[in-house]
Amino acid sequence: MIHTRELGRTFKTKTGTVEAVRSLDLDIGAGELVAFLGPNGAGKSTTLRMLTTLLLPTSGSAAVAGCDVVADPRGVRRRIGYVGQGHAAGTGQYVAEELISQGRLYGLSKAEARSRAAELLADLELEGLDKREAGHLSGGQQRRLDIAMGLIHRPELLFLDEPSTGLDPHSRANLWAHIARLRERFGTTILLTTHYLDEADGVAERVVVIDHGSVIADGTPDELKGKVSGDLVTLETGSEEDARAAAAAVEAVPSAHSVDTAAAAVRLRVDRGDAVLPEILRAVDARGLELRTVQVHRPSLDDVFLTLTGRSLRESAE
Numbered sequence: 001m002i003h004t005r006e007l008g009r010t011f012k013t014k015t016g017t018v019e020a021v022r023s024l025d026l027d028i029g030a031g032e033l034v035a036f037l038g039p040n041g042a043g044k045s046t047t048l049r050m051l052t053t054l055l056l057p058t059s060g061s062a063a064v065a066g067c068d069v070v071a072d073p074r075g076v077r078r079r080i081g082y083v084g085q086g087h088a089a090g091t092g093q094y095v096a097e098e099l100i101s102q103g104r105l106y107g108l109s110k111a112e113a114r115s116r117a118a119e120l121l122a123d124l125e126l127e128g129l130d131k132r133e134a135g136h137l138s139g140g141q142q143r144r145l146d147i148a149m150g151l152i153h154r155p156e157l158l159f160l161d162e163p164s165t166g167l168d169p170h171s172r173a174n175l176w177a178h179i180a181r182l183r184e185r186f187g188t189t190i191l192l193t194t195h196y197l198d199e200a201d202g203v204a205e206r207v208v209v210i211d212h213g214s215v216i217a218d219g220t221p222d223e224l225k226g227k228v229s230g231d232l233v234t235l236e237t238g239s240e241e242d243a244r245a246a247a248a249a250v251e252a253v254p255s256a257h258s259v260d261t262a263a264a265a266v267r268l269r270v271d272r273g274d275a276v277l278p279e280i281l282r283a284v285d286a287r288g289l290e291l292r293t294v295q296v297h298r299p300s301l302d303d304v305f306l307t308l309t310g311r312s313l314r315e316s317a318e
């Protein structure tokens with residue numbers, strides 16, 4: 001659905017040339033839901049703008065929904081939906097009218113636009129609001145209307161740029177539930193950007209991390225987390241002496257590494273905490289030691305970013 005080869009974009013500025021996107025190779029198949037992550041200035045928006053034909057590449061090539069972005073931008077536009085960071089809707093029209101006009105703009109007949117608008121209003125739980133002015137909706141409702149606008153012409157591929165920014169946690173969760181449901185119903189391929197790592201982790205099957213204009217990691221959230229030096233296991237014993245004895249017992253478990261103690265606790269890393277935990281507990285138990293608590297901390301996507309770049313995505317994001 002998306003294939004880029006050595007895609008690049010430079011900008012000439014007064015102080016020199018900025019390489020916003022460099023040699024980007026990206027392949028996204030039909031039906032995938034991919035989160036595009038990276039700190040400010042990483043090149044996410046520039047990539048999205050090239051893929052949606054809003055900006056011409058300065059090098060390389062990109063095919064989107066089977067059409068070349070340079071040779072056939074109209075073909076690309078007909079097949080994609082794009083929901084940008086600003087509100088697409090809100091020109092003083094009623095919600096339903098706004099959707100119908102958008103459908104007409106994409107060449108749907110009046111009847112088609114009406115029935116598609118009704119379908120989307122129901123899908124996005126906006127049906128009671130069809131006679132409300134689009135500008136008078138709440139932030140979450142407005143965002144759902146933006147998404148409906150992006151889907152009016154049944155695109156095969158939907159681009160969502162920071163869809164949940166500015167929404168409260170409840171509206172964010174609600175929006176993601178809607179996106180997931182739409183995708184299930186229509187099989188739409190979705191490429192989204194977000195600053196919220198926990199959301200990318202929960203929603204996307206695949207995460208592409210970009211930094212300085214290039215892809216630095218690509219995989220399922222679990223695969224990416226597997227690149228970090230493993231899960232952190234913390235065992236709390238009753239005393240410092242017990243902690244030292246437990247640490248000695250744990251050292252003997254082949255897959256445990258980076259074992260150390262802090263007061264009455266033992267900390268260690270293992271590749272798969274859930275799989276190795278029984279063995280660790282047996283080793284401690286064999287020494288007659290009692291544990292008060294056991295915790296397994298799976299690395300977060302932010303730990304992945306920190307490991308890959310030495311910077312926290314969370315810190316550089318806002």
Ligand SMILES: Nc1ncnc2c1ncn2[C@@H]1O[C@H](COP(=O)(O)OP(=O)(O)OP(=O)(O)O)[C@@H](O)[C@H]1O
Nearest residue numbers: 011013018020038039040041042043044045046047
């Ligand atoms: N029109 C432009 N002129 C000059 N430089 C630009 C222009 N657009 C983007 N850039 C630069 O290109 C780089 C990539 O910007 P881009 O907006 O793609 O990043 P981003 O990952 O989307 O960031 P954000 O998370 O802040 O939206 C940045 O260094 C930015 O300053």
